[in-house]
Amino acid sequence: xxxxxxxxxxxxxxxxxxxxxxxxxxxxxxxxxxxxxxxxxxxxxxxxxxxxxxxxxxxxxxxxxxxxxxxxxxxxxxxxxxxxxxxxxxxxxxxxxxxxxxxxxxxxxxxxxxxxxxxxxxxxxxxxxxxxxxxxxxxxxxxxxxxxxxxxxxxxxxxxxxxxxxxxxxxxxxxxxxxxxxxxxxxxxxxxxxxxxxxxxxxxxxxxxxxx
Numbered sequence: 001x002x003x004x005x006x007x008x009x010x011x012x013x014x015x016x017x018x019x020x021x022x023x024x025x026x027x028x029x030x031x032x033x034x035x036x037x038x039x040x041x042x043x044x045x046x047x048x049x050x051x052x053x054x055x056x057x058x059x060x061x062x063x064x065x066x067x068x069x070x071x072x073x074x075x076x077x078x079x080x081x082x083x084x085x086x087x088x089x090x091x092x093x094x095x096x097x098x099x100x101x102x103x104x105x106x107x108x109x110x111x112x113x114x115x116x117x118x119x120x121x122x123x124x125x126x127x128x129x130x131x132x133x134x135x136x137x138x139x140x141x142x143x144x145x146x147x148x149x150x151x152x153x154x155x156x157x158x159x160x161x162x163x164x165x166x167x168x169x170x171x172x173x174x175x176x177x178x179x180x181x182x183x184x185x186x187x188x189x190x191x192x193x194x195x196x197x198x199x200x201x202x203x204x205x206x207x208x209x210x211x212x
Contacts, residue, residue: 101125105132105160112140112147119146122175127155136182137161137190143168149175156180156188165191172197 103126111120128134137160145168153176154162161182163172170193180188189195 102127104129105134105138105162108154109134109138112138112143112145115143115145117144119148121148122150122152125153125155128157128160130159132160135160137164139164139166140168140170140193141166143170145169146171146173147175148173152176153178161187161190163189163191165189165193165195168193168195170195 101124103124105126105128108122108126109132137156140163147170149172151174156162156177156179158179158181160180162177162180163170170191172189172195175197177188182190184190189197
């Protein structure tokens with residue numbers, strides 16, 4: 001009987017030991033699985049955060065890129081506007097400013113006023129300037145005068161008559177008259193005197209070319 005009891009006790013002790021070992025192993029496995037799941041969840045959270053940051057970064061980069069492009073386009077537009085304005089100013093200046101090789105109607109008027117019954121030989125073109133204040137043209141009054149143009153051009157810029165001749169004997173030789181203008185007769189030349197115009201050319205006039 002004593003042996004049977006001893007064997008029974010030993011068997012119970014072994015069963016208890018095996019059970020405890022199994023429970024401990026199960027607990028360890030459960031802890032490892034929980035830790036693994038936690039790591040996976042943390043990884044997912046980190047990936048989501050990275051994805052969100054990447055999305056925000058990409059969005060910001062796109063916005064910044066678009067903003068930069070808009071700034072560049074705006075600067076290009078300003079440059080185009082500046083270029084157009086400069087070109088417009090240059091065109092306006094070229095229409096109003098005399099070239100170095102040109103004289104003004106006022107210059108030619110002085111030559112005529114200072115000449116007493118003789119001859120004037122032109123060595124340059126003459127162009128009307130708003131500062132000339134000669135809308136009725138260069139005045140020849142009470143003179144006997146020959147003007148040899150030598151192929152040069154008198155340009156009224158569609159703002160002025162070119163010659164206004166009164167009480168004179170005038171010969172206008174080898175001249176080109178262009179862009180003359182008058183609201184009355186004689187767009188290029190108005191004459192109430194003896195006027196001869198050999199070898200001269202009148203073009204782009206407004207109103208009647210010559211009134212004698």
